[in-house]
Amino acid sequence: MRLDKFLVDCGVGSRTEVKKYLKNKAVTVNGKVETSAKCQVDEKADKVTFQGQVLQHETFVYYLLNKPPGVISATEDARHRTVLDLLDDLARRKQVFPVGRLDIDTHGLLLLTNNGDLAHAMLSPKKHVDKIYQAQVRGIMTEQDVERFRQGIELKDMRCLPAELEIMELDEANHTSLVRITIREGKFHQVKRMVAACGKEVTDLQRLSMGPLVLDENLPIGMFRRLTEAERASLSIFGVVL
Known part of the structure; x- marks a missing residue:
């Protein structure tokens, strides 16, 4: 693999930026300064450093985000903050994107990755991937x-x-319900529309899980982290290269 591609894959920067770093002698290969972008490296065996930091090659990255309300599930938007605005420079350089969408006022679990094959598999209507939501509802679900x-x-x-609709709590005095809903598709405003079809209204909606991924209770809203090795391994059920 060319050294410049290795560095781009590691999130050091764009190809143009990487060439500047090489010229400025910020990169070493097996302990020796390397300035040539064409230098061939073995991503599994060679030790490559950038500004003294050892780099680990990875083509695909995976981030678990606890999406807050008021942020849209898109890579760019002229009017609103996007989920990419919540990530760091490395994630943005890796050109990650959200797997599916949460409405602007819906919060909770969102997976971001640059693995297009995985995203396609998880969103495929043929896969019927479970998505579990918790909803606060105005009205009594029955x-x-x-x-x-x-x-x-x-x-x-x-x-x-x-x-699946699971009634968690009923508050007769305030005429509200707390429910969990499991769907296996992801149409526009689907959960809200399903509840509305029953004559009630969703006032707060949180996604708790998608497929094998579950929202981390210790992950504050608006924050993100990389998937753990176990979480990443769980995605192997979709039969794509991770």
């Missing part, structure tokens, strides 16, 4: 609603696949 979810709710433009 066992009849549970059955409607189980049968598949009919909306104006589509019939939803069978879903």
Whole structure:
């Protein structure tokens, strides 16, 4: 592998930036300063450093974000902050993107990666990947609603696949419900529309999990971290190179 590609893959910078770093003698290969972008390196065997820091080669990166409300699940937007604005320079240089979308006012788990094959597999309608949400609802959800979810709710433009509605808490005095909803598709505003079809309104929506990934309770809202080795390994169920 060319040294400049290795450095770009490690998030050091763009190819143009990398060439400047090489010219300024900021890179060593096996202890010797290297200035040639064309230098061939073995990403598994050679020791490459940038400004004294040993680099680990990685093509794909994976970040777990606890998305806050008010931020959109996009890579750029002229009017709103995007989830990329919450990440560091390394993640942005690796050109990560959100796997699927959460509405601007929905918060919770969001996976960001630069692995397009994984994103395609996780979002494929054929995979029926479980997505679990916790919703605060204005109105009292009933066992009849549970059955409607189980049968598949009919909306104006589509019939939803069978879903699971679990009633966690009911507050008769305030006429509110706390529920968990599991869906296996991801249509526009789907959870909110399903609840609305039952005559109630979602007032707060949080995604708790997507496939094998579960929201980290210790991850503050608006913060992100890399996936753990176990979390990354769990994605192997999608049958793509990680």
